[in-house]
Amino acid sequence: MKARILEILRSETGVVSGARLSADLNISRVSVWKHIRKLQEQGYSIEATPKGYCLKNSPDALFAWEFPERQDTIHFLEQTDSTMAIARDLARKGKPGYTVVVAGRQLKGRGRLNRQWHSAEGGLYFTVILRPQLPPVLSGRVNFAAAMSLVDTLAQLFQIEARVKWPNDVLVGERKIAGMLSELEADSDQVIYVNLGLGINVNNDIDPFQQTATSLRKILGHAVARKEVLGCFLERLEERMQPAQLEKIVDEWKQHTITLDRRVRIVTRQVVTEGFAIDIDPNGALILALDDGETTTVHYGDCFHQ
Numbered sequence: 001m002k003a004r005i006l007e008i009l010r011s012e013t014g015v016v017s018g019a020r021l022s023a024d025l026n027i028s029r030v031s032v033w034k035h036i037r038k039l040q041e042q043g044y045s046i047e048a049t050p051k052g053y054c055l056k057n058s059p060d061a062l063f064a065w066e067f068p069e070r071q072d073t074i075h076f077l078e079q080t081d082s083t084m085a086i087a088r089d090l091a092r093k094g095k096p097g098y099t100v101v102v103a104g105r106q107l108k109g110r111g112r113l114n115r116q117w118h119s120a121e122g123g124l125y126f127t128v129i130l131r132p133q134l135p136p137v138l139s140g141r142v143n144f145a146a147a148m149s150l151v152d153t154l155a156q157l158f159q160i161e162a163r164v165k166w167p168n169d170v171l172v173g174e175r176k177i178a179g180m181l182s183e184l185e186a187d188s189d190q191v192i193y194v195n196l197g198l199g200i201n202v203n204n205d206i207d208p209f210q211q212t213a214t215s216l217r218k219i220l221g222h223a224v225a226r227k228e229v230l231g232c233f234l235e236r237l238e239e240r241m242q243p244a245q246l247e248k249i250v251d252e253w254k255q256h257t258i259t260l261d262r263r264v265r266i267v268t269r270q271v272v273t274e275g276f277a278i279d280i281d282p283n284g285a286l287i288l289a290l291d292d293g294e295t296t297t298v299h300y301g302d303c304f305h306q
C-alpha cells in the first residue's frame, strides 16, 4: 500500500486529497492517514493539510515499498550484523532466486578472507540469493556476472567507466568502489544457491583504513539515491544471469579488467604467489606466468597489482 501511496503522491506536484487516495486505493481515509503517518515516521516529508497530502521530500530509503516490482523479495533491515547471515538462512529455507537482503548499516560486515567490511551509514550493503543452473565448478561465472552488472549500472546511471579487478573488485580509476563476497551450497553436480554479497561505497564516508577506496558521492560531488543503484543493478544482473550471457561472461569481464597483462602478487592465508597475469580460465581462475617460466592457476586470494 505504501508503494501505491508514494506512487500517487509522486505523480502529483500539488496536494492529493485524502478522499482521492482512499477511492484510488480502496481503503478508508483513516487507513490512508495511518500509512501516511508511518511514512512520515520513516523520514518521508509529507505535508498534511485540510486539503490533503503533499510529498515534499523522500529519504534515501531502501524500504521494500521503494521497489514496487520486487516488494515481496526485498528484505530491508535498518541494521544487522551481516546480510550474509540472514540471506544464508533465507536461502536454506528455500527463498527464490533474486531474494535480496539489504541493510542500512552492518555491525559485523564481512569482507573476503575473513576481513571486516566497514559498513557505515550511506553505503549500499546487500546480499542477493541466486539459483543458477550450473555445476559447482562454473559457479565463479556468477561473480563475474555481478561485477559486470555493476559496471553496466555505473555506466548507465552515472556515465562512470568502471573496471574490474580479479577476483571480485570493481574500481573507478585505481580506486575500489565495491567489493563482493560469495557463499555457495551445492550438490556434487548442481549449485543449490550462490549468495552474492556486495558492499558499494555510495554516500558513505570511506573507511579510514581503505585509503585506496572511493565512493559515488566522492566521484560525482553529490549524494545519489541508493535505491536507483540497487534497482538498476538487479535488472542488469537478471540479464547477465541468462545462460547465453553466462557463456560469454568471462570474455566480457576480460575486456573490462585491469588485472591482466601486468605483474601481480596473489596473497592467501597460506601462500604468496607472484607472476605475470596472462589469462583467466573458463571458471574464472587467474593464470600466472611465473618467473621460472612455468604457469600456475590461482583460484582465490587477494590480488595486488605491481
Ligand code: BTN
Binding pocket: 081, 082, 083, 084, 106, 108, 109, 110, 111, 112, 113, 115, 117, 124, 125, 126, 127, 178, 179, 180, 181, 197, 198, 199, 200
Ligand atoms: C571484499 O571486498 O572484501 C568483499 C566485501 C563484501 C561486503 C558485502 S556488504 C554486504 C554483504 N554482507 C557482508 O557482511 N559482506 C558483504
